[in-house]
Amino acid sequence: MDLTLDFPRVKAIVESYTEKVDSLIDSYADNKEQLISLLQDIQAEFNYLPQDVLVKISQRLDIPLSQVFSVATFFRAFSLKPRGRHVVTVCLGTACHVKGGRRLVDKMERDYGIKPGQTTGDMRFTLEAVNCLGCCALGPVVVVDGKYESQMTPDKLDRVLRGYK
DSSP states (O other): OOOOOOHHHHHHHHHHHHHHHHHHHHTTTTOGGGHHHHHHHHHHHHSSOOHHHHHHHHHHHTOOHHHHHHHHHHSTTOOSSOOOSEEEEEEOSHHHHHTTHHHHHHHHHHHHOOOTTOBOTTSSEEEEEESOOSOGGGOSOEEETTEEEOSOOHHHHHHHHHTOO
């Protein structure tokens, strides 16, 4: 196995990353009050909020780092840890729980080796459990990358997740 680093390729990746971050921050340069929107855009781009980017936001927009981290940690929608390519959200609200929602979490723990809040080693899936998704009549409900899957069973979950690489 060749472990030699392709330095031109690594440099290009780093430059691309830096350009994306700078471009996003520049788009909010005159709107410090839009910090949440900027963080949403950063997370949409990288699937989490990298710490170095939060520091850069603080410096470039002249917002105290404590305030940036406060916002980033207050909202559950933000993640400070890298997340998988696909986010699997299982509803554990009362209706979904009664209809078998917990069995879906148990299946993910067994088959993929992750608990809620964790990501598979191959960065394929991140598992989240929530208290309610507001669609109780359809339960149990699983949301994968924003797509709602209703009346979910462990077998149906297998079929759904096979479609996500």
